[in-house]
Amino acid sequence: MNYTKIDFDRELIERCQTNAPRYTSYPTADRFSLEFNQETQLKQLAKVFDNELSEPISLYIHIPFCNTLCLYCGCNKIITNNRALITTYLEYLAKEFALYAELFNGRKLPVVQLHFGGGSPSWLSIAEVHQIMQLVHRYFDLSFAAEIAMELDPRHVTDEFVEALYSEGFNRVSLGVQDLDYKVQKAVNRIQPLEETLRVLNKANELGFKSTSIDLIYGLPFQTIDGFASTIDTVINVLKPARIALFNYAHIPQLFMSQTRIREEDLPSSSDKLTILQESVERLARAGYKFIGMDHFAVPEDELSIALDNGSLQRNFQGYSTFADTHMLAFGVSSIGFVGNSYYQNVKDLDSYYRSLDNHQLPILRGILLNQDDLIRRYIIQQIMCQFKLNYPEIENRFMLEFKRYFVSELEELQRIEEIGLISISADGFTVSNKGRFLIRNVAMIFDKYLQKKRDLARYSKVI
Numbered sequence: 357m358n359y360t361k362i363d364f365d366r367e368l369i370e371r372c373q374t375n376a377p378r379y380t381s382y383p384t385a386d387r388f389s390l391e392f393n394q395e396t397q398l399k400q401l402a403k404v405f406d407n408e409l410s411e412p413i414s415l416y417i418h419i420p421f422c423n424t425l426c427l428y429c430g431c432n433k434i435i436t437n438n439r440a441l442i443t444t445y446l447e448y449l450a451k452e453f454a455l456y457a458e459l460f461n462g463r464k465l466p467v468v469q470l471h472f473g474g475g476s477p478s479w480l481s482i483a484e485v486h487q488i489m490q491l492v493h494r495y496f497d498l499s500f501a502a503e504i505a506m507e508l509d510p511r512h513v514t515d516e517f518v519e520a521l522y523s524e525g526f527n528r529v530s531l532g533v534q535d536l537d538y539k540v541q542k543a544v545n546r547i548q549p550l551e552e553t554l555r556v557l558n559k560a561n562e563l564g565f566k567s568t569s570i571d572l573i574y575g576l577p578f579q580t581i582d583g584f585a586s587t588i589d590t591v592i593n594v595l596k597p598a599r600i601a602l603f604n605y606a607h608i609p610q611l612f613m614s615q616t617r618i619r620e621e622d623l624p625s626s627s628d629k630l631t632i633l634q635e636s637v638e639r640l641a642r643a644g645y646k647f648i649g650m651d652h653f654a655v656p657e658d659e660l661s662i663a664l665d666n667g668s669l670q671r672n673f674q675g676y677s678t679f680a681d682t683h684m685l686a687f688g689v690s691s692i693g694f695v696g697n698s699y700y701q702n703v704k705d706l707d708s709y710y711r712s713l714d715n716h717q718l719p720i721l722r723g724i725l726l727n728q729d730d731l732i733r734r735y736i737i738q739q740i741m742c743q744f745k746l747n748y749p750e751i752e753n754r755f756m757l758e759f760k761r762y763f764v765s766e767l768e769e770l771q772r773i774e775e776i777g778l779i780s781i782s783a784d785g786f787t788v789s790n791k792g793r794f795l796i797r798n799v800a801m802i803f804d805k806y807l808q809k810k811r812d813l814a815r816y817s818k819v820i
């Protein structure tokens with residue numbers, strides 16, 4: 357399959373438009389149960405960490421603080437300029453690390469990937485980043501770490517901050533940008549001159565960060581076809597990041613309070629939004645960026661592009677990744693981890709987080725222990741989202757089942773989407789077509805057992 361070729365079939369996209377999960381996990385987080393508690397988690401952890409765990413794990417640390425509010429934002433964040441709040445949060449992060457470490461029997465677990473997300477982790481001071489990294493080093497062995505990454509908000513990142521990250525061993529940064537048009541920035545309360553973003557990127561490149569990435573959003577208020585084309589051209593020609601994530605703005609003011617301050621009449625029409633997306637992906641393809649999947653693009657020499665080509669691409673909570681499916685320990689409010697055969701999510705507010713840790717309890721809100729059917733479907737959805745194909749004999753050997761008997765209704769659905777051009781079916785599997793790659797969630801959701809009823813879809817974002 358030629359993954360550089362872009363086949364944006366507007367008619368097909370319009371016909372297949374629906375809401376669907378993003379499948380950063382399966383089952384998706386909204387299926388996690390409140391019955392999954394500290395006891396269940398401790399059993400899972402014991403199963404994994406009591407044995408001589410040899411393969412490295414991943415770590416995620418959530419820093420929920422930001423200093424200003426971007427109106428479009430749907431993240432779990434706390435807007436504050438009160439540094440004392442951060443000081444307290446770090447004390448409790450230390451308690452959470454120590455609680456987990458009690459289960460490691462004095463071993464320092466090897467880590468392959470460490471990711472700081474938020475909120476705005478770059479709202480931390482240099483000293484606070486150092487404090488967290490010391491904590492990580494106390495309990496984990498980072499000498500195996502292939503990737504140490506942080507999400508940056510260029511508006512408050514100094515050159516010294518980027519240098520400090522580099523000295524701490526960080527090798528990847530992703531920068532929130534969204535749109536370079538001043539009118540759009542003003543409408544979403546995120547004024548960010550190009551020079552600020554360029555300065556941070558230049559610093560990261562000069563120091564030798566392995567990869568830089570930029571997040572953009574289409575569908576924001578006052579975005580126009582020409583205006584966003586100009587943003588994309590500047591990103592390609594001036595900022596030149598190795599990776600670009602181009603997200604669809606989901607306007608759900610009933611869920612996200614700050615979005616009530618965005619007027620619906622200022623948003624681009626759905627037809628304009630689709631044209632903005634089409635123009636963007638075609639411009640990126642012409643500039644040599646590879647379409648990785650869903651909303652991710654990368655230059656050919658980036659690890660994501662290489663992983664796409666050699667079939668090793670993965671998907672986890674941070675989106676597309678090059679790391680094999682590892683256990684992931686997640687720290688901080690609302691963070692989601694995966695240990696053994698279970699997902700877990702921490703409590704979402706500071707008070708509950710502090711209360712659990714004061715009581716010497718893991719701050720777990722909910723989770724799910726995957727049964728055999730979940731594991732089979734999780735693997736299949738991962739294959740579809742990352743390899744864009746499925747081989748039935750491989751699934752049969754791996755899970756000891758007969759594909760055609762196990763997935764009767766799914767096979768009927770696959771035939772239906774073949775007729776409209778999303779996939780092509782062969783004797784022993786199917787391959788997603790180039791035009792179907794934009795609708796990959798439509799293909800993956802066929803195997804989602806939890807999506808029984810149409811009304812279930814309302815909770816997810818639009819596929820395009």
Ligand code: SF4
Binds near residue numbers: 424431474509532
């Ligand atoms: S977009 Fe980022 S910086 Fe803005 S409010 Fe949300 S988490 Fe904070």
